[in-house]
Amino acid sequence: MSAAYSYKRQIPVYDSADVIVVGGGPAGTAAAIGAARSGKRVILLEKSGQLGGMGTLGNVSIFMPIGNVTGIYREFIAEMLDSALPPGHDQSIAPQFSPFVLRHYLNEKMRKEGVETFFHAEFVGTVAGDGAVEAVIVSTREGLQAIRGLRFIDCTGDARMAIELGVPFTSGRESDGMTQPMTLMFMMQNTGKPVRRYLPEGCPAYRSVDELPQGRHLFWEQNDDGMLLVNMTRVKGHGARIADVNAAEPEALRQVFSIVDYLQRNGFENYALSHVAGQTGVRETNQIQGLYTLTESDLTNGRRFEDVVAQTNYEIDIHSPDGHRTTDERHVDGYDIPYRCMVPVAFGNLLVAGRAISATHVAMSSMRVQATCYALGQAAGIAASLSIDRACECRDVPIDELHLAMAAQNVRLWKPEHPHR
Secondary structure, three states: OOOOOOOOOOOOOEEEEOOOOOOHHHHHHHHHHHHHHHOEEEEEEEOOOOHHHHHOOOOOEOOOOOOOOOOHHHHHHHHHHHHHOOOOOOOOOOEEOOOHHHHHHHHHHHHHHHHHHEEOOEEEEEEEEEOEEEEEEEEOOOOEEEEEEEEEEEEOOOOHHHEEEEEEEEEEEOOHHHHHHHOOEEEEEEOOOOOOOOOOOOOOOOOOOOOOOOOOOOEEEOOOEEEEEOOOOEEOOOOOOOOHHHHHHHHHHHHHHHHHHHHHHHOOOEOOOOHHHHHHHEOOOOOOOOOOOOOOHHOOOOOOOOOOOEEEEEOOOEEEOOOOEEEEEEEOOEEEEEEEOEEEOOOOOOEEOOOOEEEOOHHHHHHHHHHHHHHHHHHHHHHHHHHHHOOOHHHHOHHHHHHHHHHHHOOOOOOOOOOOO
């Protein structure tokens, strides 16, 4: 028997700002900086106690190569990982980093940039009218609070704000709605001597590579400190659904212990489990319907757009939604992501940045990585600010002005003479 309740109450307004960013992952932190550098008062709302999204919360502590190291992402590399800074923007890098250092770095970065960060402020709902958002409701340590703004940027990763407002969306692959599986990242430390193995009750003993959840080895080692970053768990399910996440968290942790035991029996006898991410990482959930939808054809044909805001050549990278031990990996030469992918079909003062932009299942598998999300976020923050300055809806931001403002924040975009529209 289904049931529903009507829940109505007065919510006090805690604060207000020009630009409200919901979600403090790569897209959210970059959006906040982009708007603050555009002269706007910015409030960044983060549901956890740390910024960085999956880079910190999920221990996805390696940046995938994207083909255009520019803007805020390049600045982060220069300030936090200077030894990995490439001389040119088009030289791909894949540096590992400490999630703990990134967490501290982002805290200090927001302070220096004048961004007001609200921790433990989880999105609950919106107040909207006449095609515009007036405020967001967040759950805080002081109960429900309203935060008012002029422009809002949804960087939740799941398009939580946009969907709650009624923006049309898709989820997963077009044929059946299934999404890429989830992964719980962990680290192992080289102790210099054999360690005692421990396989808890309920955790299977993997005997061969074929039995591993991904059917392969996938890890990176930092030679200077003997730290092994492991990406080898895989749990089928949708990361924005209650039941799937409830099942995924314990299953992923079981896999962690089993993989550690396997590695300790197969060449990593001196490595001890040193850190497990606080939550299972989610690759794919929801995509908004925007003014333009990025497609597989755009990627494979290297399409260029006049309203480009981010560029990447990261591969098509689809972990099997069916739970099979396979990954669809296909090379792409490079393509543009247009601004229109971040502009939802409804609500003139709302943008969506990060992995939930308007994109097909295949296209999303390439554009979802952290470095690209930083680029999208920075562009969204600047665009939101320009829309305030021009007293226009986000969809009507002049692209030439957006590009000039992005260039002023050290974003370099390669543009061919005759791009496709």
